[in-house]
Amino acid sequence: MLTLEIVSRVVTLPNEGRLILATDLQGNVRDFQALERIYEDAARKPGGAVLVISGDLVHGPELAANEWPDHLGTYYHGDSPELIRRARALADRHPGRVHFLMGNHEHAHVGGPVVSKFFPNEAERLESLLGEEGTRALRAWIASWPFVAMAPSAGLAMTHAAPHAPISSAEDLERLALAADADDPNDLDGRAIMIALLWARTTSSDRARAFLRALDDRLTVSIYGHDVAHRGFAIDREPLLCLSTSFGCHDGDKLYLSWDLSVHAESAAHVASVGLHPLYPEAAKIHRL
Template sequence: MVTLPGEGRLLAVTDLHGNLADFRAIAARFRSIVDNPGPRPHLLFCGDLVHGPAIGPQEWPEHLGDFYPDETPQLLAEARQLQAAYPRQVHFLLGNHEHAHLGGPKLGKFHPDEAAHLERQYASGGFDPIRRWLAGWALAAVAPVAAIAFTHAAPHAQISGPRDLDDLALAGYESTPLTDMASTGPLGALLWARTTSAERGFAFLRALHDGCRVAVFGHDIVREGHLVEHEPLLCVSSSFGCYDGDKLYLEWDLARPAGSAAEVARDGLRRLYPGARAVHRI
């Protein structure tokens, strides 16, 4: 688990799926404030940086939003460089697509095997350093003072405390049907659950840190950019499946305690491309 400090600004994004332009947009926003006076800012990626569409502009479907080419290898290279430049300020959470390279089930969204397709783009053994890097990504992040927790998917996992996350093995899911992943235990829920009940969501938050009141996650596509289905759930769509004008990221003062998901959505969400026209509105 990543534990964020109680000061500084936090920028959090979800589900880039190989969109290099969107990565560069949030990285530019982070760099624009990194040298400001005061506490250091933090940038959190909430999983699924990898595996973009293999669809040309002429065949691009409306439900995927604005067209973009899959540039996962370059995105991963720039993400590693960004973290190397700011090692205590840039953080990554594991998504179900990264898990496919670490013992997760085979994914076939745009290729018969997304992990194999990406790894073939590297020379023999060239993906091994990437795999070791991915294996070190956290499964959750918590901002204790801000009272916000972050996961890739909905906070459906049942745990007794943060140390439970350290005991989760990543391997062994290669043959698990995708439809069963969310119910296979804490790891499957953290990477695959699309929603959860208020009771279970709050129980997960209390297990991570007593006093947490908001869960921020991605995984699902919200065409309008975000959804508060019910408290404490705030699902955010920063990239994949959205038009540029609908893509949102979270920017929050880590010294400000959040009272609810609705408050965080109202006061903390920002447009990734402020000048782009919003297509969908909640």
Template sequence: MTPRLLRLPASGRLLVATDIQGNLRDFLRMLELFEASPERSVLVFTGDLVHGPDEHTEQDWPDFLGTPYRDESPEVVRAFLEAEARYPGRVYCLMGNHEHAHVGGPRTAKFHDDEAQVLEERMGPGPTGAMRTLFARMPLVAVAPNGVVLLHAAPAAHLERIEDLENVQLDGYTQSGIDDFFHASVLGPILWSRMARPEQARAFLSVFGGRIAIYGHDVVREGYERVGAEQLCVSTSFALFDQDKTYVELDLARVYPDVQSLREGVELKKLYT
């Protein structure tokens, strides 16, 4: 069984990026920042590496999609696999709802009726197989000993114990509507929830001994949003202008008691300066 919980080290630096969605330039910038950081750094993307705007969007780019870019999802997948191989045990990606669409989840339809089908046709059989293998082994949650918990979407899922996460089944939801999927499984909220009530977040975090949850999925135009004491929603790439794109850099040996302790320019950093 593929482990769905990624356990991060107790020391070094942790770089966290969210929602690349086919933006190769932003992916490579994040990799550049990781490579310039100390040797014991770990880089975690919180899902949605793939599925960017189609070619028609480029011709009439709307402001709500931020800085224009061309969808290079195949190149992002290849670049991630290369980085993962080059830095074993230091570069990870959690599963997002867009990855899940390729390995048993509801089909996403942001820019195409079936984004998974469009990307797989674009990539061809061999690369598609490698991509599906990658997505199927992605963890769902990452936890560090200092109490930082990473996931794709807001921490609203109801878990009684870690085994509830490890026992998650990925397939069987291709024909499901998103609403049905969201309410029918533990997996739905982990990949799709845009908000969590404080009590939901605390209950989720308690399963992992966590203090704060960092996630993406939703778009925060300013780059990040603190939600209560326990939640930080971050936007690193998709639908933001370059000057607002934000990533997180943490000291894994330091305990952060709440999200208010994360400071602009120290833990909350701009992708481009």
């Protein structure tokens, strides 16, 4: 089927107001509701706010409490259909201000590799819950999601996974096909970029800086999720900041970023020391004693 909808894979955020950034909800409705409150409070303040959720919104565990392993953090029952409904409603309430980036779990619905985490085929499980019409709507929505959000004024680039993809410009991202092209079995470069973009757990400083430079030479820090940082964040090396807002963490360790978009970030350490906040401040006080 030929669609002529114009999508952009790189979204540029405004140069003022507040950025709220969260990662990897994986079907956790309660954590999403906590974020909704944080974002909508910020959006009501002078200057307003934008929200970025950097992929893997969907596909959570459906385990009973007594089957739950401790390494998955605080217990929850994944409910991706409900999370999708809430996410769309939030985006509709704040047109152009709420951005969902594609993660490897979303990519699995629109031509990407199968993901198995709690089910052998997570996309198939969710699509069976959504039914035919719900599946069509989800696929069409996800196909329009960007890969990258950037705030040049703040120096921040946001992606699902670590910025390992070898790109030389934003155009390289705009050109990428979601599904491997059946007419072009030799499109290995395109596929390699997609895999790096959505699956890399870390990268070198040089490679990260090349990725940032390719997008905009004002970018200084790369923020992403995909991997679990059990204490809420990890800085492997500059300019990399891995952030965990939900999946795999205990409530007291879950962090989100709140950043004034008119302030230019100097380094990942600067962003971590000034911009990270607990999703559940009360739990953080007890847990971090």
